[in-house]
């Protein structure tokens with residue numbers, strides 16, 4: 001790795017928990033799906049005990065779709081504009097997740113705001129990855145804003161999804177230095193390298209909490 005790539009990862013969570021049966025996750029993504037790909041890889045290599053039950057995307061041209069197809073993961077394209085309102089759109093997603101007995105929902109580049117209705121259906125069981133050190137730079141242009149603001153340090157965060165956007169209890173964070181000649185592309189790339197480290201660890205941790213909390217069901 002490039003020597004100038006200085007980073008720090010929050011230290012409490014360092015190992016993957018074991019899950020038997022495997023943790024059943026559903027992934028929501030709207031974009032290229034590099035985080036999703038990391039989960040596919042970890043599951044295929046049996047490094048992380050997850051079963052990816054479904055990929056749900058709201059964009060029919062999203063790069064994550066071909067990754068799901070290649071890995072034989074069921075993929076559903078659910079577009080907001082096909083529904084009369086947001087609640088019906090979200091109800092369809094929830095129906096799919098529940099029908100597959102998904103335990104933990106992962107927002108991995110899901111560029112839609114979840115309503116309180118959605119969140120209440122998967123209370124404490126939805127996590128999101130965001131490309132900033134929250135609470136800085138919430139919203140959809142986090143990396144751009146860090147650059148234009150002249151931030152010296154930025155990073156990424158994984159948090160439980162709660163009613164306020166890009167808020168909710170933090171699970172893990174990773175920080176890196178912004179280089180003098182960084183642009184959107186170069187900084188995004190380095191942030192994503194860190195995302196691919198903290199998202200799987202956060203899934204393992206959240207899965208552990210969920211299984212502990214609901215252990216009578218196992």
Ligand code: GAR
Nearest residue numbers: 031032033034035036109129130131
């Ligand atoms: C990731 O960088 C993620 O942090 C960001 O979208 C990207 C998806 O990349 N999410 C948000 O901005 C949410 N507000 P990927 O599709 O390659 O995993």
